[in-house]
Amino acid sequence: MMIKLGFSRCEVDTSVFYRRTRSGLIIVLVHVDDCTIAATTIALIMEFKVLIAEHVEITDLGELHWLLGIEIKRDRDRRTISLSQRSYLDSILRRYGFQDLKPVSIPMDTNARLSSAQSPATTAEFAQMRDVPYLEAVGSLMYAALGTRPDIAFAVQTVSRFSKKPGPAHWEAVKRIFRYLKGSTELWLVYGGNQKELVGYADADGSMAEDRHAISGYAFIIYGGAVSWSAKRQDIIALSTTEAEYVAATHAAKEALWLRSLISQVFDTTLDATTLFSDNQSAIALTKDHQYHARSKHIDVRFHFIRWIVERGSIRLIYCPTDDMVADTLTKALPSAKVKHFATELGLAAA
Known part of the structure; x- marks a missing residue:
């Protein structure tokens, strides 16, 4: 039709x-x-x-004003569009009885080391977790993490890995995310900033992974607000930080190509090379160097896809200091100051 x-x-x-x-x-x-x-x-x-x-x-x-449970607000004087799930967040806080919990400033404890060893092992431990709505609560958090709250994406990704056999420690981590949301329900994802071009950030971290699988994170921002983000466990076991960062950059490059195609087709425009920031100099060098290297010869050919993208001129991979790496919040638990800083960089702001 x-x-x-x-x-x-x-x-x-x-x-x-x-x-x-x-x-x-x-x-x-x-x-x-x-x-x-x-x-x-x-x-x-x-x-x-x-x-x-x-x-x-x-x-x-x-x-x-509303779309799929997301509140939308326009400020024509400031030329901004803001998205919020505060009503949804209030509803899930009430659903699980967390409306009276004390708020916290970070979604995940930086000292927490969640592992499968904390899963129930005895009959008493299984009985303790029997009536805990772990799956339902994590699923509710996922909708917020996918919709307007990239600041909880890593924490939600982490707790979701223990959905089959969650233990008390895992449930406490879930409650902490709810406590963080309780204190930040008024954060809106705002578009309309001075930064008009599409830019991306790619990062990886494997220091907390018990199975040696690093976490890839990326975020793409346009007009001051995040339009796409991801916190995902890598399929492979990287043998070095460089390899993990290289794989993360490749995953981000694929998303960049999709976003470029969407913008170019709908708006009938030709985009300059999209800047993708990485905080690993060796990974950046690997995308530009086609020479043989003994330490990287084992890397799967599919991850070298980014070399072709860079060579074609679709993406420009640029170094970014770790302190300015926005995707850092998508790969690890961070202290309060960094959580607030990167949330702001992603476009989250109070109404």
């Missing part, structure tokens, strides 16, 4: 439709039976509503 109305479907995201005319650009985002419309003029939006109503029954809810 959208095709009949003159829209094109985005090739890299099939839920995005767009149409360019002399009057301007209109973009329609579809999720099941919910549609969000953005356009360069109000007239284009009104025209689309009339056209779509001729084919299906619609309910016009007016200007966008």
Whole structure:
């Protein structure tokens, strides 16, 4: 139907439709039976509503304020758009009886060393955890971590690894994330900053992993707010910090290509090379050097994909000091000052 109305479907995201005319650009985002419309003029939006109503029954809810449980606020004077899940966070705090917990300033204790050894081993320990809603609570946290709260992504990734056999220590870590959210429900993900170009940060850390699998983290920011982020356990066991950072940069490069394709196609623009920051000089050198190295010859060829991306000019890998590495908060537990600093860098701010 959208095709009949003159829209094109985005090739890299099939839920995005767009149409360019002399009057301007209109973009329609579809999720099941919910549609969000953005356009360069109000007239284009009104025209689309009339056209779509001729084919299906619609309910016009007016200007966008809520979408899939996410509150959306526009400040036209400041030219910003802000997203928040505070209502959702309040609801899950009440659901699990955590509304009276004391707030904390970090989502994960920097001294915590969660491991499978803390899982129940005796009948008494299993009985202690029998009625604990661990899976449900972690699932509730995941929606926040994926939606508007990149600052809890690493902590949620960590506790989710123990979902099969959670122990008391794991449950305390889950409660700590809720305590952190209780003290930060008023944080909004804000877009509209001075930094207009798409930039990315890639990092890795394996110092806390009992199974030797490092954690890859990346974040991409445009107009001052994060649009994509990830905290994920690497599939391989890296034999060095350089290898772990190199693998993390490759995963980030793949996401950068997708974002570049989405922006280029929908907005009909040609992007300059996207800056991807890394805090490991050796990993950066490895992306540019095609020579044989005894210490890196074992690295799977699929991770050398980033070399082609850099050589083609799609991505520019630049060194960034660790203190400024935004993706650091996606790979490890950090002290309060760094948690607040990187949350701000990701676009999280109080209303």
